[in-house]
Amino acid sequence: MISRAKLLSAVPPALRDPLFTEFNSIVQNYLEGRFSPSELSGGVFCEIVYTILAGFASGSYPHRPTKPRDFVSACRALESNASGPRSFQILLPRLLPALYEIRSNRGVGHTGGDVDPNLMDATAVVTFAKWILAELIRVFHTVSPQEAQRTVDSVAEINIPLIWSDGIIKRVLDTSLKLGQRILVLLSSCPAGARIDALCGWVEPDDEAYFRRALRKLHTDRFVELNERANQVRLLPPGAKSVARLLRPRLLE
Incomplete structure (x- = not known):
């Protein structure tokens, strides 16, 4: 994988590293189905990009x-x-304010305010952030044009969330994941844990006994904390790390 330094070599680490960290946070929250404004917002990302553009314009970052x-x-x-390039003069300066404001005052004080805009807003934030980062890589890269093109293309790909939810039911959309992986991914979207019977309904296992054995194995391995008497299960730090490793190929390191 191409290093961050080569992708944005002209940008100092004090700006480059926070840029990638914030971008990955946006994408990971989206993939985990965390769509609320407090969980997925482009505000900090916009501030970092603005600082990079201002530094480029002034010659001092x-x-x-x-x-x-x-x-x-x-x-x-x-x-x-x-x-600078036209995108730094026109496109990015005009796109950043829209991305910066897209999550403010949504669903309040207008006709149709009872319709939750979180998913469509989160999708817009992710799409804009990917385009902006891809444009920065296109301008600043010091790798070969072919490598830069592959990286830009990979950043620009539209990823669907790993989890779909209507507020009650949850589904893992990647059907290639194994049972244990699906359990961990679903629990990663439940900070307070989940009821075992609800989790079983979300997973839809062919055999409920096999599902419970998988839960007990995850408990033994300390990926989850399982309390069958209380009908509760929650993700433990090793389980969260496992989910992060699962999501890593979808992020840009």
Whole structure:
């Protein structure tokens, strides 16, 4: 896998590393079905990208990401920089404010406000973030054009969530996952744990006895904490790490 330094060699680590960290957080929360504004927002990502663009325009990068007092006006000011690529002058400065604001005041004070916008907003955030990161890689890369193209293409791919939910039922959409993996992925979307009978309904095992044996094995391996008497199970840190490893190929390291 191509290193971050080669993908964005001109960007200092103090900005490059937070950029990738925030991007991966956005994608991972989306894949895990965490769609609420507090869990999946492009605000910090936008601030980091703005800082990179401002540093490129001035020729001097700040030592850490900065948040302009007036984000829209600050982005508009970037349009006066005629020395960089057109995407840095027009496209990104105009796209960032939309991404920055997309999760604010949604579902409040307008007709149809009882319709939950979380999934469509989260999808927009992920799609915009991928396009923005791919554009930064396209401009800043120091690898071969072929390697850069492959990386840009991989970033731009649209991933569906690993978990679908209507608020009651949950389903793992990747049917290639084994039973134990499906259990862990589902529990990763339940910070407070889940009822065993509900989890069984989400997994839809061919054999409930086999499902319970799998749960006990995960408990023995300390991936989950299982309390059959209380009908409760929750993810433990080793289980969360296993889910992170499962998601890693879908992220950009």
